[in-house]
Amino acid sequence: xxxxxxxxxxxxxxxxxxxxxxxxxxxxxxxxxxxxxxxxxxxxxxxxxxxxxxxxxxxxxxxxxxxxxxxxxxxxxxxxxxxxxxxxxxxxxxxxxxxxxxxxxxxxxxxxxxxxx
Numbered sequence: 001x002x003x004x005x006x007x008x009x010x011x012x013x014x015x016x017x018x019x020x021x022x023x024x025x026x027x028x029x030x031x032x033x034x035x036x037x038x039x040x041x042x043x044x045x046x047x048x049x050x051x052x053x054x055x056x057x058x059x060x061x062x063x064x065x066x067x068x069x070x071x072x073x074x075x076x077x078x079x080x081x082x083x084x085x086x087x088x089x090x091x092x093x094x095x096x097x098x099x100x101x102x103x104x105x106x107x108x109x110x111x112x113x114x115x116x117x
Contacts, residue, residue, distance in 0.1 A: 022076035025083075028065035031058060032083030032090075039090045047094045055090045062087035 019026065035058030039050040066080040074080070089096045 022069070022074045022079065024065050024069035024072055025074045025076035025079040028062050028069060028080040028083035030083070031062040031065060032086030035059070035062065035090045036086045036093075039093055043093070045094075047097055049092065049094045050090060052091075055087075055093075058090060059087040 035055065038058070039055055040046070042054060043050055062083050066084045069076070069080045
């Protein structure tokens with residue numbers, strides 16, 4: 001006895017592969033990740049502000065890819081949103097890291113004080 005897929009799982013006519021349909025979203029995500037890694041590795045001090053000659057073009061390219069994804073109405077919106085967020089975080093990486101450290105330390109103190117009291 002062979003099991004068959006239900007009809008609602010069958011791809012509709014004319015639909016391509018997921019990667020092709022969401023190419024701009026995936027490009028935006030990749031640009032955001034690559035920009036964050038490049039900015040992190042190019043700094044002398046981790047908490048310093050990255051070079052705008054590196055971060056601004058990454059932000060613009062990610063913004064263009066995200067806009068293309070919006071125009072094409074791609075359904076992978078978390079991908080381009082995360083890519084755009086990472087590109088914006090790259091602009092102020094030092095500030096972003098310091099705030100993350102302060103928030104983590106505060107959360108740790110809250111957990112410790114909650115357990116003690």
